[in-house]
Amino acid sequence: MCGRFTMHHGPDELMARFDIQGSLFEPTARYNIAPTQPVAAVTAHGPRAERLLEPLHWGLVPFWAKDTAIASKLINARSETVQEKPSFKHALSRRRCLIPADGFYEWDRKTKQPTHFRVRGGELFAFAGLYEEWHAPDGSPLRTCTVLTTEANALVAPIHERMPVILQNPDDEAMWLEVGRYKPLDLPPLFSPFPADQMDAIFVSKRVGSPANDDAELLVPVG
DNA sequence: CCAGACGTTGTT
């Protein structure tokens, strides 16, 4: 699955890599992004699908939810079943987003040893994400998101059975964002696990366990 | 019809 990730590339690289036209905030380098925190997300708007960088809180709150308690349970959506789940159905057809990242963490369930996985070369990539806008009783809006998951590839599998859906190239990213053109039934081809032979893995410090730790030292290899 | 859930992961 995906319950923690990194995004330390700068705003300029981010804007260029994903062809983003506008921004609602300046993301800072992050080495330990945890559920409930704001993440940098790319959403598309209008007939020309103009791309906007905006902060979304990680943990989906469907628009019909009574309160936000459901958020921490909806940090991931299984790509195999996302189309049939009431919590995700609406967002899958209308509100898809890219969640830029440069790595993600998985924990060995027996030893608790955390591993950082990244695309070889440290490149930026995007998770397939969904988002929603929820309104509090007083009318104030809350924009939230979730990360799709798929089966683990051969690199991740020894650590964990699941991994995030990583879109494999800019064409796939465009397809994911074009909600008007591509419907839920067109999307499963995008859900294949990212190729293991294009990724690297390193063991990292158990300090990553606490979301309060968020510094570049977390990416220094250990063991 | 209404009431109640709506999720994933991992562990047993």
Added chain:
DNA sequence: GTCTGG
């Protein structure tokens, strides 16, 4: 053990 918060 289970839930909440980050």
Added chain:
DNA sequence: CCAGACGTTGTT
């Protein structure tokens, strides 16, 4: 995902 809390009443 992990870390950390896990409760009520009444009083300040």
Added chain:
DNA sequence: GTCTGG
């Protein structure tokens, strides 16, 4: 809002 279970 929408689906499932009773």
